[in-house]
Amino acid sequence: MREPESKNDERMKRTGKAFTLVELLVVIAIIAILAAMLLPVLNRAKSAADSAGCRSNLRQLTLGLSMYVQQEGVYPPSLFWGLQSPLRPFLGAPYPEANYAYKNGVISSYLGPRQSVYACPGYNHARGAFTPGLGFGSYGYNAHGGAYPGNPLHGLGTVYAEPGEQLGPWTGPKRETQVVSPSDMIALGDAVLFQINSIPCASFSLSFGFGNPLYTEIMLGQPADDLVVHAYRLRHGAKWNIGFCDGHVENLNPKNLFDYSKDSIARRWNIDHEPYNAGWNPNQPP
Numbered sequence: 001m002r003e004p005e006s007k008n009d010e011r012m013k014r015t016g017k018a019f020t021l022v023e024l025l026v027v028i029a030i031i032a033i034l035a036a037m038l039l040p041v042l043n044r045a046k047s048a049a050d051s052a053g054c055r056s057n058l059r060q061l062t063l064g065l066s067m068y069v070q071q072e073g074v075y076p077p078s079l080f081w082g083l084q085s086p087l088r089p090f091l092g093a094p095y096p097e098a099n100y101a102y103k104n105g106v107i108s109s110y111l112g113p114r115q116s117v118y119a120c121p122g123y124n125h126a127r128g129a130f131t132p133g134l135g136f137g138s139y140g141y142n143a144h145g146g147a148y149p150g151n152p153l154h155g156l157g158t159v160y161a162e163p164g165e166q167l168g169p170w171t172g173p174k175r176e177t178q179v180v181s182p183s184d185m186i187a188l189g190d191a192v193l194f195q196i197n198s199i200p201c202a203s204f205s206l207s208f209g210f211g212n213p214l215y216t217e218i219m220l221g222q223p224a225d226d227l228v229v230h231a232y233r234l235r236h237g238a239k240w241n242i243g244f245c246d247g248h249v250e251n252l253n254p255k256n257l258f259d260y261s262k263d264s265i266a267r268r269w270n271i272d273h274e275p276y277n278a279g280w281n282p283n284q285p286p
Helices: 006-015 021-072 121-125 213-219 228-233 263-269
Strands: 100-103 106-110 138-143 185-191 195-198 199-204 240-245 249-253
Touching: 021 121, 021 138, 021 185, 021 240, 106 199, 106 228, 195 228, 199 213
Parallel strands: none
Antiparallel strands: 100 106, 138 185, 185 240, 195 199, 240 249
């Protein structure tokens, strides 16, 4: 007859079924490795989804721009994203309300992102500012063109004329027929970013003279401000969505957008499809 097992034998059997410390550490290490492999993939998928949403926004904006031009016969003026944005009747959507408190000249107190055709999802992830009265938002207008060292006569927008003022080159609106190559003329897109009070803000104009070293820093992926670098990474992985006058949208890396030393890139900024890039050196900004 078999003798009953001792208490020590029973304890050994119970403990023999548990994980050892080494086995547990191996499992944790495997989970950590898998997480490290999956997180970048998930981040890229999220960025791709944001970029797709942004391109959809730009497609609607360029269509609204085309309808405006067909109705008015000219392109909107430079103050394109203010409270009186001329595209609202064609888009059926209001400009987002401010998502930051603004008091006594200081932007602060984040109130959350805004969902709108005017709001890039990537810009929202970067906690970018929407301040309608100041023109900050997701997208910029090719108001000034790309003539070096800077001449707004070649962009789509103009400044508003004062009442009774005679229209001239600076105040006369640009007609649709002045755009030589609509399929290769930048109309609007992801705005150039800067910061105010440690908050990412967007320029209402895509270019204000390519003599500014900022464009070279962006092209090389080396903006001087770490906050802006982070914001660009959150917005489409530092790529740019750009809408053209004919309504199509392209996803470009900064060099294919701002390397103004190349004629094929410089032409895309100007209504007459001329480069105007003599003397511009991307490695030695003025």
